[in-house]
Amino acid sequence: MGDAVDDLNRQAAARPEGFAFRDAHGTITYEGLAQRVAGLAADLEDRPKTIGILAPNGIDWVVADLACKLAAKTTVPLPPFFSPEQLIHIVRDADIQHVLCIGESMAAAAPPDVPRTDIGASGEADPGVLATRNKADRWRRIIYTSGTTGQPKGVILASAQIESSVDALIAAVGAGSDDRYLSVLPFALLLEQICGIYVPLRVGASSYLADGVAAACRRGLTEALVDLVDAVRPSVMVLVPGMLAGWVAALRRTAQRAPDSLRFVAVGGAHIAPRLAAAAWRCGIPAHEGYGLTECCSVVALNRPGERRAGTAGKPLPGLDVEIDDGEIVVTGPNVMAGYVNDVAHRGCWRTGDLGALDDEGYLTVYGRLDNVIVTSFGRNISPEWIEAMILAEPRIERCFLIGDARPSATAVIVASETGGAWFAKAGHAEVLALIGRLCAAAPEYARPQEFILTDDAELGRHGLLRRDGRPERVAIARHFASPPEAGYARGRLMGGR
Structure with a gap:
């Protein structure tokens, strides 16, 4: 050698x-x-x-x-x-x-x-x-x-x-x-x-x-x-x-x-x-x-x-x-x-x-990181990186983070791409869920996100949810978006400043 x-x-x-x-x-x-x-x-x-x-x-x-x-x-x-x-x-x-x-x-x-x-x-x-x-x-x-x-x-x-x-x-x-x-x-x-x-x-x-x-x-x-x-x-x-x-x-x-x-x-x-x-x-x-x-x-x-x-x-x-x-x-x-x-x-x-x-x-x-595994309230284990990769195959989506620990199902936190912003602004709740469903069709039903939250980089940046290299602060993201709908995070609601 x-x-x-x-x-x-x-x-x-x-x-x-x-x-x-x-x-x-x-x-x-x-x-x-x-x-x-x-x-x-x-x-x-x-x-x-x-x-x-x-x-x-x-x-x-x-x-x-x-x-x-x-x-x-x-x-x-x-x-x-x-x-x-x-x-x-x-x-x-x-x-x-x-x-x-x-x-x-x-x-x-x-x-x-x-x-x-x-x-x-x-x-x-x-x-x-x-x-x-x-x-x-x-x-x-x-x-x-x-x-x-x-x-x-x-x-x-x-x-x-x-x-x-x-x-x-x-x-x-x-x-x-x-x-x-x-x-x-x-x-x-x-x-x-x-x-x-x-x-x-x-x-x-x-x-x-x-x-x-x-x-x-x-x-x-x-x-x-x-x-x-x-x-x-x-x-x-x-x-x-x-x-x-x-x-x-x-x-x-x-x-x-x-x-x-x-x-x-x-x-x-x-x-x-x-x-x-x-x-x-x-x-x-x-x-x-x-x-x-x-x-x-x-x-x-x-x-x-x-x-x-x-x-x-x-x-x-x-x-x-x-x-x-x-x-x-x-x-x-x-x-x-x-x-x-x-x-x-x-x-x-x-x-x-x-x-x-x-x-x-x-x-x-x-499948993903051992310490990132999401365990739903039904006892199902989900590797978030696995599902995120499926969703990120869509050019209209720039970032995706999966949350859902101790919840009945997973939620996809999504940032639209530059080319996808207009579509998400017009799309209805059912349309976005249908898109996510198609992207995650290869995953078992328990791993498919049943809810979504739209946010943007400004929101993520203000709350320190991303590292400088763009990787997620997963614990902070889960905590930030954990509020129930009555506290201001309605399912599918657009977060941030769009």
């Missing part, structure tokens, strides 16, 4: 003028990348052990990451979508003593009182040091996740764990030098680092690094994604379900299809409804569902090209053992983390806290 620095050294020697990465500012060859990595690594030799990276997706991010590996620094990506308070927590929690950033805007966003270096200001050096001074086996990465409660938690991953995941993904996807990867998710996410940097370097594929596309899609500007995919004509991408839904809706509006260059689009990070996946395939998007978590190097199971089973997350990656213990998904293998920052080291299997099942052929189905 090699590492990313060895891969860069090998590619630079074999085809120095080959195209490695491209971003909005230009293209860099393998030789040019090796020279820049060597130059920055030399500057980092005397820097502190733990270094943060705060930069947009682009070639500079790749340079910073590989230079830290070469210099055996503990690297901590600082998510630009985290709040200043969260970034300060990460700096203190991980004991970050230096930050690599881009330009004045990123430097201003970096936590105060921490020395910083502009990545672009570093020079070049003889790339021969990639072979003679590579210390990547002593490198480790700390990935901070927003977690389910409280402050972000730092997941510690050593080089061997990440490289094992790289090799497993290459085998599962059949990645090769002919691939063209389009990176649209932030590099603060470990999966995007693996798929956008390490896999292309290992197989000699090209990678286009786009910044701001995910944020644009969250604002409803999905045309940015459509235009970019048409221009780059990638063969492989990774998306979250929300971006896939926006892409499908945009293609439908204009009666277009995705480019035929696409052979594999992995979709993960949240549940994907079967209706959405089917719609994606009809639009020419080869969507393949997967499942994973940062504690297991981001990917545990994935549908393979030509072996996809709709409604499942596919089979476990090579080298991973997945079992179901009392309904909970349990993972064992070389990709499992070393532990959390400032906590005891972790060894052995990882209990994911997710509910799932394995069929006779080894395909994994994921």
Whole structure:
């Protein structure tokens, strides 16, 4: 098993003028990348052990990451979508003593009182040091996740764990030098680092690094994604379900299809409804569902090209053992983390806290979080993510949260999308319930929402019901919308300021 620095050294020697990465500012060859990595690594030799990276997706991010590996620094990506308070927590929690950033805007966003270096200001050096001074086996990465409660938690991953995941993904996807990867998710996410940097370097594929596309899609500007995919004509991408839904809706509006260059689009990070996946395939998007978590190097199971089973997350990656213990998904293998920052080291299997099942052929189905399960007053258990994914397959719906603990039935809290606002404003109570019923037709009757509440992002924001990454504060949402009709929450009533 090699590492990313060895891969860069090998590619630079074999085809120095080959195209490695491209971003909005230009293209860099393998030789040019090796020279820049060597130059920055030399500057980092005397820097502190733990270094943060705060930069947009682009070639500079790749340079910073590989230079830290070469210099055996503990690297901590600082998510630009985290709040200043969260970034300060990460700096203190991980004991970050230096930050690599881009330009004045990123430097201003970096936590105060921490020395910083502009990545672009570093020079070049003889790339021969990639072979003679590579210390990547002593490198480790700390990935901070927003977690389910409280402050972000730092997941510690050593080089061997990440490289094992790289090799497993290459085998599962059949990645090769002919691939063209389009990176649209932030590099603060470990999966995007693996798929956008390490896999292309290992197989000699090209990678286009786009910044701001995910944020644009969250604002409803999905045309940015459509235009970019048409221009780059990638063969492989990774998306979250929300971006896939926006892409499908945009293609439908204009009666277009995705480019035929696409052979594999992995979709993960949240549940994907079967209706959405089917719609994606009809639009020419080869969507393949997967499942994973940062504690297991981001990917545990994935549908393979030509072996996809709709409604499942596919089979476990090579080298991973997945079992179901009392309904909970349990993972064992070389990709499992070393532990959390400032906590005891972790060894052995990882209990994911997710509910799932394995069929006779080894395909994994994921139902939702164990601690999110809704128990109705009739004793029925409902995984909210399962039903929410079905409802979110509808382009007129931007957000959906299921509540209903200790109630006779579930209620869907809905935020209309930009394109769906007009429909919801005119639709009657029965029409909305009929829509929900059609979307949830595949669910058992007890799991289908029998009531709904329409709200908006302003209402959610005023009451602190969403985290900065858009994920729900489920306990707070259930409490906020728990009032009976006589207290002001009539069934189907429009909440907020519409």
